Amino acid sequence: MNDLIHRIKELQREKNAIILAHYYQEPDIQEIADFVGDSLALAQKAMDATEDIIVLAGVHFMAETAKILNPSKKVLLPAPDAGCSLADSCPADAFGAWVKAHPGHTVISYVNTTAAVKAYTDIVCTSSNAVQIIASLPEDEKIIFGPDRNLGNYIRSITHRDMLIWDGACHVHEAFSLEKILDLKKQYPASKLLAHPECPKPVLMVADHIGSTAALLEFSKKDGTQTYIVATESGILHQMQKASPEKAFIPAPPKDATCACNDCRYMKLVTLQKIHDCLEKESPEILLDGEMCAKAGRPIRRMIEISRKLQLI
Ligand code: 13P
Numbered sequence: 001m002n003d004l005i006h007r008i009k010e011l012q013r014e015k016n017a018i019i020l021a022h023y024y025q026e027p028d029i030q031e032i033a034d035f036v037g038d039s040l041a042l043a044q045k046a047m048d049a050t051e052d053i054i055v056l057a058g059v060h061f062m063a064e065t066a067k068i069l070n071p072s073k074k075v076l077l078p079a080p081d082a083g084c085s086l087a088d089s090c091p092a093d094a095f096g097a098w099v100k101a102h103p104g105h106t107v108i109s110y111v112n113t114t115a116a117v118k119a120y121t122d123i124v125c126t127s128s129n130a131v132q133i134i135a136s137l138p139e140d141e142k143i144i145f146g147p148d149r150n151l152g153n154y155i156r157s158i159t160h161r162d163m164l165i166w167d168g169a170c171h172v173h174e175a176f177s178l179e180k181i182l183d184l185k186k187q188y189p190a191s192k193l194l195a196h197p198e199c200p201k202p203v204l205m206v207a208d209h210i211g212s213t214a215a216l217l218e219f220s221k222k223d224g225t226q227t228y229i230v231a232t233e234s235g236i237l238h239q240m241q242k243a244s245p246e247k248a249f250i251p252a253p254p255k256d257a258t259c260a261c262n263d264c265r266y267m268k269l270v271t272l273q274k275i276h277d278c279l280e281k282e283s284p285e286i287l288l289d290g291e292m293c294a295k296a297g298r299p300i301r302r303m304i305e306i307s308r309k310l311q312l313i
Pocket residue numbers: 037038039040112126127128170198212213214
């Protein structure tokens with residue numbers, strides 16, 4: 001293992017590459033990455049990267065976003081089949097037709113979408129800035145939001161905006177069992193439930209804190225509680241435990257006890273060996289045509305611009 005890490009580091013130096021990893025990656029990958037963050041932080045880091053190569057240890061839409069924001073760099077995705085069930089729940093043709101059928105709406109899309117969906121979008125958002133971006137729009141603005149129905153409903157419950165919401169979801173966040181979470185809360189009465197807004201409403205209703213992966217991590221560092229039940233992908237527990245070794249973090253259990261459903265099967269396709277191989281071969285590379293890059297880039301840049309104005313980044 002040490003030898004593999006050594007070779008990755010050598011290749012990185014030789015090729016002037018940066019490795020960016022999402023919080024849902026395996027701990028060994030988070031440990032060798034130059035930067036670990038949530039979707040928004042990864043987008044910002046990729047945009048500002050000065051290295052020749054960006055290795056995105058995450059899923060396809062993250063690497064695509066990195067390429068759109070920094071098109072002169074070579075962006076490598078170690079596991080080319082690392083998709084996203086949420087992005088898959090929103091085919092671009094159907095989304096485009098839905099947008100067309102509802103003129104006069106501002107289209108807000110979650111970053112967990114393909115470039116083709118972003119091309120139909122006015123402003124992209126992530127779970128770190130979705131509420132604030134929507135709340136910053138005029139109160140009477142009609143909004144189309146896609147693709148995550150849980151995040152959409154959560155934003156609507158807070159902002160009370162006029163929102164049409166696409167009926168998509170992520171298989172990981174839909175898999176948690178409310179019943180088992182409530183059992184755990186009984187077992188650990190002093191614990192707090194931390195939940196990502198991609199979780200369904202019944203889970204969010206019993207959560208003590210709701211936020212993006214970065215927000216949940218920050219909360220767990222500052223909060224005084226000793227035990228947390230964490231309702232998001234299990235990869236985040238690595239940074240939580242690292243930052244607060246004296247605290248206990250329990251992954252929220254899925255409905256099906258026989259599956260590791262709180263692991264994202266796409267995120268977990270990335271391995272150290274694949275990172276090594278993609279650096280060595282400089283492939284698989286994300287390639288986008290210029291027109292798509294321009295169309296999908298506009299709403300992503302708007303997100304960055306608004307996030308900066310709101311001092312969220
Ligand atoms: P954040 O990184 O925005 O918290 O999103 C979670 C997610 O589902 C990434 O795929």
